[in-house]
Amino acid sequence: MLPIYRIELPTPYMVGPVNAYLIASPPYTLVDPGPETDQAKEMLRQALEEHGVPLEKVERVLLTHFHSDHSGLARWVHVNSGARVYAHPYDLAKLVPGYDFLGQRLPLIKGSGIPPSLLAEILQDKDPLPAPWVPEEAAAGLADGDEIHFAGGTLRVLHLPGHATGHLCFYDPGGRTLLAGDFLLPHITPNPLLEPDPGHPARRAPSLRQYLQSLERVESLEVERVLPGHGQEMSGCRQFVVLGREHHRARLQAVLEALEGNGRLTAFELTLKLFPNLKGFEVLLGLSEVMAHLDYLEESGKVGVLEDGGVAKYFLAAAGPEGS
Ligand SMILES: [Zn+2]
Ligand SMILES: [Zn+2]
Numbered sequence: 359m360l361p362i363y364r365i366e367l368p369t370p371y372m373v374g375p376v377n378a379y380l381i382a383s384p385p386y387t388l389v390d391p392g393p394e395t396d397q398a399k400e401m402l403r404q405a406l407e408e409h410g411v412p413l414e415k416v417e418r419v420l421l422t423h424f425h426s427d428h429s430g431l432a433r434w435v436h437v438n439s440g441a442r443v444y445a446h447p448y449d450l451a452k453l454v455p456g457y458d459f460l461g462q463r464l465p466l467i468k469g470s471g472i473p474p475s476l477l478a479e480i481l482q483d484k485d486p487l488p489a490p491w492v493p494e495e496a497a498a499g500l501a502d503g504d505e506i507h508f509a510g511g512t513l514r515v516l517h518l519p520g521h522a523t524g525h526l527c528f529y530d531p532g533g534r535t536l537l538a539g540d541f542l543l544p545h546i547t548p549n550p551l552l553e554p555d556p557g558h559p560a561r562r563a564p565s566l567r568q569y570l571q572s573l574e575r576v577e578s579l580e581v582e583r584v585l586p587g588h589g590q591e592m593s594g595c596r597q598f599v600v601l602g603r604e605h606h607r608a609r610l611q612a613v614l615e616a617l618e619g620n621g622r623l624t625a626f627e628l629t630l631k632l633f634p635n636l637k638g639f640e641v642l643l644g645l646s647e648v649m650a651h652l653d654y655l656e657e658s659g660k661v662g663v664l665e666d667g668g669v670a671k672y673f674l675a676a677a678g679p680e681g682s
Contacts, residue, residue, distance in 0.1 A: 359533035360511040362585060365405040367392040369427040370486040373546075373588055376427045378402060379537060380409055383510035385417035388441070389528065389537050390587060393487050394430030402431065414439050420506070420513075421445035422539025423522035424452040426487040428587060436496040443492045444506075446517055447499040448556050449524030453492045459485075460642075463552050466562045467645055469670040471624025476641055483638030500526060513537070518576065520569025521548040523556055527576070534582040541572065542598045544589040547605040552646035566606060566650040567657065573599045606651070613651045614660065614674065622664065622671035625649050 365378040370393070379389040388406075392398045403413050416439040421429045424445065432443045432453070445453065452459075460481065500506075502517035506528070513528040521540045528537040540548045550565035581595035592598060609632075616631040617623060625648055629636070633644040652672055655661040662675045 360508055360513070360530050360535070362530070362533070362535065362537070363405075363409050364585065364591065365392075365402060367398040367401055368395070369393045369398075370395070371427055373427070375588065377585070377587055377589075378405075378431075379585060380406060380411060381508060381513075382409055382411055383508040385508065386411045386415055387418040387420060387506075387508070388416050388435060389420045390422055390428040390539065391419055391431035391435045393427045394434065394490065395487070398431060399434060402435075416441045418506075419443040420500070420526075420528060420537075421449065421453075422527065422537070422541070422587060423525045424449040424490065425522065425540070426485070426490045428539065429453060429490045429492075430487055432490065432492050433496070436493065441496075442498050443496050444498045444500045445492075446501070446524030446526050448519075449522060449526075450492065450497050450499060451556075452524075453490055453497070454494075455491045457489060457491065459489065462554055463642070463646075465560070466552050466554065467625070467642070467649070469625075469665070469668060470645055470649065471626035471669045472641070472645065473626075479638050480642050485639075516575065518572035519563070520550050520565050520572050522551060523553050523563050523565075523568075525572075529579060529581070531580070534580050536576070536579070536581045536584045536595060538584050539587045542576070542584050542592070542595070542602065543586050544592050544598075547602050549643055549647050550606075550650040552642070552649060562649065562653060564653055564657065566654040570603065570606065573602050609647075610651055610655060610660075613648065613655060617661065617672060617674050622666070622673045624669055624671055625652055628652070628672065 361382045363380045366375045378392045381387040419432050419441050500515045504515040506513040511532045516527045550569045553563045555561045555563040577599045584592040629644045629648045636644045661672050664671050
């Protein structure tokens with residue numbers, strides 16, 4: 359069983375603090391070093407010191423995914439310690455200088471019916487954290503099934519897309535422990551986020567289908583404790599898998615109900631029905647959530663979509679033979 363310590367660090371985001379984890383078995387490894395703020399740097403440096411592994415002694419950084427609250431300090435840790443930074447290649451490709459987060463995503467909501475004024479609001483809503491990036495010479499890729507060795511044990515790499523196309527979890531079979539990043543969280547269900555499909559960049563990744571498939575994979579693992587990217591350690595895993603599945607089932611149902619009796623609706627109109635009070639960047643998150651569910655429903659034949667003047671309009675697919 360690997361010695362793993364949770365280090366909670368503040369973020370400026372609504373989600374609240376994020377968890378970095380120190381694996382205090384050589385080679386000393388940090389999982390998700392946290393957001394790039396002066397406060398997080400200071401707190402991380404101090405916590406590492408307290409656990410007997412000064413920042414300069416960190417040898418590896420593992421990233422669950424590229425989001426700035428998790429990966430922001432990777433470069434700083436590398437610069438101070440020489441540690442290599444490991445992540446899935448899909449997410450390493452987003453951890454480069456000048457990566458255009460919105461530029462990559464806005465084409466995917468073309469046709470959603472979002473009014474230009476709201477689009478402008480999204481563009482003006484500045485991220486409070488700098489865009490994270492990792493120097494090319496420090497970056498190393500990890501693939502599903504890879505093993506990461508320590509003096510005291512091994513972590514197995516699981517590629518579990520859905521929240522991010524390159525999302526990784528790290529499983530310690532010796533301690534029956536899952537370092538889950540944003541794949542499983544104690545109080546909220548991670549948003550299946552809008553991203554280009556790495557295989558077909560002009561298309562949206564089928565994030566909800568991937569997330570539900572990822573849940574299935576994790577369900578078959580022996581996991582006694584989940585160490586999430588936000589919040590406290592979770593004991594057991596299956597009940598969270600079940601909750602995640604139920605959450606999305608209910609939301610799929612809510613989308614179908616919103617379409618019922620309403621003819622044809624755009625993804626934006628559906629977003630307003632489900633989440634009426636969003637502002638700025640949150641609109642993109644709401645739209646992302648709705649579009650992920652619409653894509654899933656369309657793929658499973660429950661909704662149809664028609665192109666109408668450059669806008670995609672969704673409707674309930676023909677009722678069954680009983681007309682129900
Ligand atoms: Zn995330
Ligand atoms: Zn997160």
